[in-house]
Amino acid sequence: MNTAENIAENIEDTNMHKIIPFPSPLRIHEDKTLRNNSPVGYRIFKDKLFKCLVIILSILSFLPLLLVLFHITKNGISVINWGFLTELPLPIGEKGGGVFNSIIGSLILIILSSIISIPLGISAGIYLAEKNKGRIANIINLCIVVLQGTPSIVIGIITYIWVVAPLGGFSALSGGIALSIMMLPVIIKSTEETLKLIPYHLKEASLALGVPYYKTILKVILPTGLSGILTGILLSVARITGETAPLLFTAFGNQFLNYNILKPIDSLPYRIFYYAMSPYPEWHTFAWGASFILVMIVLSFNLIARGISAKWKVQF
Amino acid sequence: MESPILSVENFSAFFGENQILRDISINTSPNKVTALMGPSGCGKTTLIRCINRMHELIPGARVSGKIYLKKQDIYMMEPIVLRRKIGMVFQKPNPFPMMSIYDNVIAGYKLNGIKLKKDESDSIVERSLRNAALWNEVKDSLHRKGTFLSGGQQQRLCIARALAMNPEILLLDEPTSALDPKSTAHIEELIVELKQNVTMLLVTHNIAQAARVSDFTAFIYLGELIEFGPTEKMFTVPKDKRTEEYLTGKFG
Ligand SMILES: Nc1ncnc2c1ncn2[C@@H]1O[C@H](COP(=O)(O)OP(=O)(O)O)[C@@H](O)[C@H]1O
Ligand SMILES: [Mg+2]
Numbered sequence: 001m002n003t004a005e006n007i008a009e010n011i012e013d014t015n016m017h018k019i020i021p022f023p024s025p026l027r028i029h030e031d032k033t034l035r036n037n038s039p040v041g042y043r044i045f046k047d048k049l050f051k052c053l054v055i056i057l058s059i060l061s062f063l064p065l066l067l068v069l070f071h072i073t074k075n076g077i078s079v080i081n082w083g084f085l086t087e088l089p090l091p092i093g094e095k096g097g098g099v100f101n102s103i104i105g106s107l108i109l110i111i112l113s114s115i116i117s118i119p120l121g122i123s124a125g126i127y128l129a130e131k132n133k134g135r136i137a138n139i140i141n142l143c144i145v146v147l148q149g150t151p152s153i154v155i156g157i158i159t160y161i162w163v164v165a166p167l168g169g170f171s172a173l174s175g176g177i178a179l180s181i182m183m184l185p186v187i188i189k190s191t192e193e194t195l196k197l198i199p200y201h202l203k204e205a206s207l208a209l210g211v212p213y214y215k216t217i218l219k220v221i222l223p224t225g226l227s228g229i230l231t232g233i234l235l236s237v238a239r240i241t242g243e244t245a246p247l248l249f250t251a252f253g254n255q256f257l258n259y260n261i262l263k264p265i266d267s268l269p270y271r272i273f274y275y276a277m278s279p280y281p282e283w284h285t286f287a288w289g290a291s292f293i294l295v296m297i298v299l300s301f302n303l304i305a306r307g308i309s310a311k312w313k314v315q316f
Numbered sequence: 317m318e319s320p321i322l323s324v325e326n327f328s329a330f331f332g333e334n335q336i337l338r339d340i341s342i343n344t345s346p347n348k349v350t351a352l353m354g355p356s357g358c359g360k361t362t363l364i365r366c367i368n369r370m371h372e373l374i375p376g377a378r379v380s381g382k383i384y385l386k387k388q389d390i391y392m393m394e395p396i397v398l399r400r401k402i403g404m405v406f407q408k409p410n411p412f413p414m415m416s417i418y419d420n421v422i423a424g425y426k427l428n429g430i431k432l433k434k435d436e437s438d439s440i441v442e443r444s445l446r447n448a449a450l451w452n453e454v455k456d457s458l459h460r461k462g463t464f465l466s467g468g469q470q471q472r473l474c475i476a477r478a479l480a481m482n483p484e485i486l487l488l489d490e491p492t493s494a495l496d497p498k499s500t501a502h503i504e505e506l507i508v509e510l511k512q513n514v515t516m517l518l519v520t521h522n523i524a525q526a527a528r529v530s531d532f533t534a535f536i537y538l539g540e541l542i543e544f545g546p547t548e549k550m551f552t553v554p555k556d557k558r559t560e561e562y563l564t565g566k567f568g
Contacts, residue, residue, distance in 0.1 A: 205410040205474070208368060209424040209481065210400030219427050223414045314413045315463045 069295070076292025079285050085293075089255050089271075092280050099290050101257045105172070105266035106297075109251060110237055112176025112261060117183040118233060124184075125191025125229075126217060132192075144185045155181050156246035164250055172258070172265035175251025179243060183236040190232025194225040199316055227312035234305035238298045244269035268294045319387070321346050321485050321515045322367065327381030329362050329371060336362045339381070340541045342534050344485065349507060349516045351530035351547065353523065355567065359539045360519040361407075364487045367517070368402040369395040385484060400424065403478030403486040403514075408494050409470035411462035411477070418458040420473055421445060424481040440480050447513060448476035449506045468499025472506065485515045492525065504529050523563060527551055535559050 083098050090097030124140055131137055159178035164170055198221055206216040222229070247253075252264040253274060268290050275287035320343035329337040336359045344350045352360045365371040366379055369390065383390045390398050411420045421441045425432055432440070441458070445451040450472040454465070462473050471491055478486055488507070492500040507516060507529045520526050526533050527547060534544040535556075543550060543559045554560040561567060 199410075201406060201408055201410045202412065204370065204406065205412065206423075206427055207373070208370060208399055208402075208404040208406075209427060209477070210396045210398070211424075211427040212396055215427055215429070220412060224412070226414070315461075316413055 072288065072291050072295055075285070075288035076290075076295075079289030080292060084286075084289055088257055089286075092278075092283065097286075099268065099271050099286070099293070101254065102266040102268045102271040102290060103293065104257060104259075105251070105254065105270075106241060106268045106294075108172055108259070108261065108265060109175050109179055109247075109267055110241060112172060113179035113183055113240060114233070114237065116176060117180035117187055117236070120180075121184050121187025121233075121236075122191050122222075122229060124188045126195060126222075128188065128192040129195035130217070132196075140188070144188055147181065148185045151245075152182060152243055153245040153248075156249040159246065160249040167262070170250060170252035170264040172251050172261040172263065175247050175265065175267070176261070178246035178250045179240040182240050182243060182246065183233075186236035186239060187229075187232050190235070191225070191229050194228030194232070195221060197228070198224050202316070224314050227308050227314065230312075231305045231309040234301050234308070238301035238305070241298050241301065242269050242294055244273050248273075268297075318346050320344055321386060322517065323384045324363075324367070325382045325384070327363075327366065327379065327383060329359070329366050329379045330377065331374070332376040336539050337366075338540045340536070342541065342544055344515055344517055345532065346515050347511050347513075348531040349511060349518055349529055350532040350534065351526035352517065352519045352534050352536060353526045353562075354521065354536035355562070356521055358536045360521070360536060361489055363536070364404070364489055364517060364519055367485075367487060368399050368404055370399075370404075400428070400481055401484045403481060403483035405471070405474050405478055405486065405488045405491045407490045409467055409474050411465075411470050411473050413461065413463045415462060416459045417454050417462045417465070417473060420462045421476050421480050423477055444476040444480040447479050447510065448472045449502070449509070450476055466499070468495050468502055471495060471499070471503060475503075475506065475510075479510075479514065483514060485517060486510070488516060488518045490519050490521065493521070500525075523565075535562060537562070 083096055085098055085103065086100050087096065087098035088101050089099065128137055128140060155178055159174055159181070163174040163177050167174065202220060202224060203216055206220040207213070211219070247267055247270050251267060251270070253270040254264045254266045258265050272287045272290045272294065275283040275290065278284070322342075322344045324340055324342045327337060327340045328335060340363060342350070342352075352363060354360055362371060367383060367390070371377050371379065372395075379391075385393075385398070385401065411417075412423055415423060418441055419426060421444050422432065422437050424430075425437070425440075442451060442455075445454065450469060453469060454473075457464075462470065465473060471494075475486075475488075475491075492503050495503065504525065507518065510516065511531075518526075518530060530547045532545065533547040533550050535542045535550070535558075537558055543554065543556045545555075550559065551563060554563060
């Protein structure tokens with residue numbers, strides 16, 4: 001059934017996927033891929049089937065996320081009230097109480113780990129973007145790969161040996177250090193990728209004005225890449241906010257409000273772990289409430305990151 | 317003859333083992349436009365990047381010979397000091413995307429940490445933008461980002477940015493090759509007007525452009541200076557056969 005129409009149809013169909021060089025009428029008959037005799041209707045059906053499959057599978061992958069969010073909201077939102085956000089935990093049996101110490105603890109841990117990892121991460125990112133060949137760059141790249149693959153509990157243990165043991169006890173500082181180790185690879189990579197996308201001619205424009213190299217990096221390259229770098233930082237913060245394992249060996253936990261970074265400090269994931277493992281149903285509902293707060297915090301970091309990368313995008 | 321602003325003497329440039337420029341000697345007279353003309357790849361960009369010492373930023377790049385800016389050997393100067401005295405406009409307009417139009421014009425001061433009083437910087441911005449024939453178009457949107465401008469306006473902004481530093485000489489590397497004909501005409505007019513204030517070295521592969529705006533022309537071919545002299549003379553009675561062939565479009 002090689003009607004002219006059929007051939008035309010065939011050409012169009014194949015063209016969508018790859019460009020055939022000069023399909024002269026003679027060569028069409030020779031080309032095997034074009035001598036497809038299946039009826040048009042069948043191919044349209046295959047096309048539709050494929051589209052349906054893709055849609056169904058993507059919904060399926062989305063479903064667990066929706067279920068998790070739904071479950072946490074359902075169980076968690078009823079626990080949330082002003083007291084839950086602003087009061088300290090009470091002993092079991094007493095009504096009320098909240099997770100104020102964990103929220104503050106999580107914030108302090110985020111601040112500590114950011115103070116440590118942001119300068120280091122951005123510097124390493126600049127180095128990689130500027131000099132991505134050479135020994136040091138290779139070593140940094142290797143370290144990043146290893147760090148990214150290291151389980152967080154291992155990072156917790158290492159920090160325990162290196163920081164907690166010498167300091168003589170659990171502390172917020174050691175927790176911040178453990179988390180900063182987890183943030184580093186994300187910040188380094190996102191800084192590097194962002195800076196590599198900045199066109200070379202911007203750097204030249206600055207150098208040609210007699211601006212020294214280091215000022216060119218600090219005043220031209222970094223500000224131009226600011227939104228990308230900030231996005232990377234926020235995503236890394238979102239990533240570590242929910243980390244529990246490294247904190248078990250470092251910040252530990254604290255049922256009292258603590259602002260001293262050399263003392264143990266509480267955090268939302270630790271509190272969730274602690275409550276969920278307890279035998280008391282009332283504490284279980286608290287765990288849901290804390291989970292809800294944690295998910296909301298992480299979600300808002302992610303949304304802010306998206307907002308920044310969309311709004312502050314620099315046009316070249 | 318007046319003493320030249322810039323003189324290039326027996327100058328050669330290399331990328332690793334490749335010799336790009338061979339024994340070039342050129343002078344630029346004050347308040348004149350000198351055009352560097354030649355087919356793509358002949359080394360025009362390399363030559364002007366040597367003049368503000370951007371060439372040496374590329375690993376493996378090296379030079380021999382001398383270049384003097386107002387009798388001072390540029391290879392004895394600090395590159396940073398030299399580059400502040402030499403304005404450069406690139407092939408592709410490259411205003412700083414995170415800066416406003418205003419800040420772009422005084423970027424040379426801001427980025428170098430040179431403090432200016434408000435009225436000083438205001439007057440530098442206005443004067444530079446007027447000289448770059450951009451003032452009337454942007455005077456009401458000085459605090460918008462420079463990247464909102466059209467390509468031709470962006471290029472004039474880059475010229476204003478270079479002029480703001482009061483350069484001894486302005487290097488223009490095919491400033492119109494990324495622009496439409498109307499913007500090109502606008503920039504060419506501007507170059508002719510700017511002659512009163514500044515000496516220019518204009519790279520172009522466009523013969524007509526060299527004829528329209530330059531006072532002197534240097535024809536470079538395969539890294540060699542074939543001919544250098546007053547534009548009118550070269551375009552009417554070229555001395556070298558290769559110049560004649562290039563001008564009549566036999567190659568290039
Ligand atoms: N970064 C570089 N490394 C090595 N060779 C280069 C580099 N840039 C340019 N060249 C070579 O130098 C020669 C001259 O280039 P260029 O000065 O850009 O020419 P033009 O500006 O006249 O078109 C070309 O042959 C080009 O291949
Ligand atoms: Mg060029």
